[in-house]
Amino acid sequence: GAGVSQSPSNKVTEKGKDVELRCDPISGHTALYWYRQSLGQGLEFLIYFQGNSAPDKSGLPSDRFSAERTGGSVSTLTIQRTQQEDSAVYLCASSSQGTAQPQHFGDGTRLSIL
């Protein structure tokens, strides 16, 4: 597709359940980022993938959060044992050359934990 694609667009789940969010970056983009946008807060960085290099996980808020990127393309963000404070919009972005080019965002997944 032409842009970054994320699924699902909305996810409602019960506290304690695991969730998996998916991101399909722009074709050819080697850098992929996950951000979280919570109500009343700005976007915060979660994790970064670049090609086959080890990911930068410095923004992950707890060990309940993990992410992988298979084949250098699609990425999944997994949240285990969800908590109410995990409710947020999770945004994925990709860029063609890391720092030198702008990041382009998907529409995000709105996650609601009941």
Place this chain on the structure above:
Amino acid sequence: EDKVVQSPLSLVVHEGDTVTLNCSYEVTNFRSLLWYKQEKKAPTFLFMLTSSGIEKKSGRLSSILDKKELSSILNITATQTGDSAIYLCAVVDGSSNTGKLIFGQGTTLQVKP
């Protein structure tokens, strides 16, 4: 701690007005500054600024970076209701090679007919 601060946090204007949105930053390893527009969902890219004093322009929108003052402004002239959105400023953190963005809180702009 690195931070990006935007002002004002919200703004209400009428169609045809000109607005100036401000972004200031304290980022140890500044690489570049970006502006995004966020309506319902995805932030859409507006400008990427790396050099000081060079204005970037796209239609009625323009932006400039002042590295001496550690700030940037986004100007919108002859505003339209379609300009209503949250405008996000972000700085590329150059402390690693990730290029991760440090975002400000955003400015919510409402343009009334």
